[in-house]
Amino acid sequence: xxxxxxxxxxxxxxxxxxxxxxxxxxxFGLTFxxxxxxxxxxxxxxxxxxxTTFAGSAQFAAASVLEDGGTxxxxxxxxxLLNVRYIGQSIAAASIFPGSRPRRLIExxxxxxxxxxxxxxxxxxxxxxxxxxxxxxxxxxxxxxxIGSVVGSVLGDPNDLGLDAxxxxxxxxxxxxxxRERKPVAAALVGVAITLLLIPLAPAGVPLVAASxxxxxxxxx
Amino acid sequence: xxxxxIVVLVVGAFTWAFKAAGPVFLGRxxxxxxxxxxxxxxxxVMLTAxxxxxxxxxxxxxxxxxRIPGVAAAGVAISRGAPIVVVMLVAALVTxxxxxxx
Numbered sequence: 001x002x003x004x005x006x007x008x009x010x011x012x013x014x015x016x017x018x019x020x021x022x023x024x025x026x027x028f029g030l031t032f033x034x035x036x037x038x039x040x041x042x043x044x045x046x047x048x049x050x051x052t053t054f055a056g057s058a059q060f061a062a063a064s065v066l067e068d069g070g071t072x073x074x075x076x077x078x079x080x081l082l083n084v085r086y087i088g089q090s091i092a093a094a095s096i097f098p099g100s101r102p103r104r105l106i107e108x109x110x111x112x113x114x115x116x117x118x119x120x121x122x123x124x125x126x127x128x129x130x131x132x133x134x135x136x137x138x139x140x141x142x143x144x145x146x147i148g149s150v151v152g153s154v155l156g157d158p159n160d161l162g163l164d165a166x167x168x169x170x171x172x173x174x175x176x177x178x179x180r181e182r183k184p185v186a187a188a189l190v191g192v193a194i195t196l197l198l199i200p201l202a203p204a205g206v207p208l209v210a211a212s213x214x215x216x217x218x219x220x221x
Numbered sequence: 222x223x224x225x226x227i228v229v230l231v232v233g234a235f236t237w238a239f240k241a242a243g244p245v246f247l248g249r250x251x252x253x254x255x256x257x258x259x260x261x262x263x264x265x266v267m268l269t270a271x272x273x274x275x276x277x278x279x280x281x282x283x284x285x286x287x288r289i290p291g292v293a294a295a296g297v298a299i300s301r302g303a304p305i306v307v308v309m310l311v312a313a314l315v316t317x318x319x320x321x322x323x
Contacts, residue, residue: 045225045229054236075224079235087242092260093243105245117268165312168271168272168275168291169291172296175269178264191266199282212266215263218259
């Protein structure tokens with residue numbers, strides 16, 4: 001039991017928590033496989049990228065820069081900028097990872113927006129939820145990338161199904177419980193303002209990183 | 222090595238380091254109180270910022286499209302205590318329908 005009397009979650013609870021999300025990694029993984037091929041990546045390179053980077057938006061950014069004939073530096077910069085936010089997420093969840101340093105290194109790779117967000121749904125981060133959700137999303141992501149890069153283009157734009165809005169809704173639902181007190185609401189509003197201001201001015205990824213400056217409101221009493 | 226492989230390996234290495242930053246280098250050490258109160262705001266700030274980029278983000282522009290009614294409908298579902306599956310379905314359905322019609 002946890003201190004607040006709820007049963008301690010297990011890894012399988014994390015898998016279950018991620019079940020409503022499976023369509024996303026499935027369809028976007030297929031799409032990434034297809035895009036990677038048109039960007040001049042071999043199937044093996046696409047699969048290795050999904051297995052090591054495991055972050056959809058950065059992978060799409062890198063592949064589409066390459067596809068547009070952009071330089072290696074441009075592709076790397078856009079993808080890396082998109083992923084800088086994971087520093088903040090991994091620091092916020094740092095204390096839940098048990099075991100040795102190598103074990104923490106491996107398990108921390110299961111941090112992805114959705115698994116991280118789900119693991120904090122009870123108001124504090126929970127390791128079994130992060131690992132269970134992360135594992136399910138990881139397997140789906142790598143498998144669907146493999147299928148997409150081998151089978152090629154068989155589907156249209158996943159966003160026709162409204163998946164982009166569904167993921168916005170997911171993050172809204174997970175943000176909701178945090179927005180009961182004045183301080184997080186104020187910080188979130190400042191973050192939203194920074195994001196809106198920077199979306200037209202800066203490359204993708206930068207607005208999210210800049211928004212985290214709003215966390216400095218935590219220094220005020 | 223092909224350009225694609227360089228991108229795959231360099232982006233992969235950076236991402237590994239970013240995701241490992243907290244669990245590997247900070248571990249279970251307690252943060253000082255001030256730092257902890259900053260870190261406590263990461264979740265609400267990052268999640269709401271993700272809502273914004275996901276709902277109105279475009280290619281370096283703000284795009285107001287069928288995602289807005291979808292997310293608005295999801296907001297109503299959330300405020301009525303709907304589970305996450307339902308919230309996501311409502312958003313997808315409304316957005317897909319608007320895209321179909323408009």
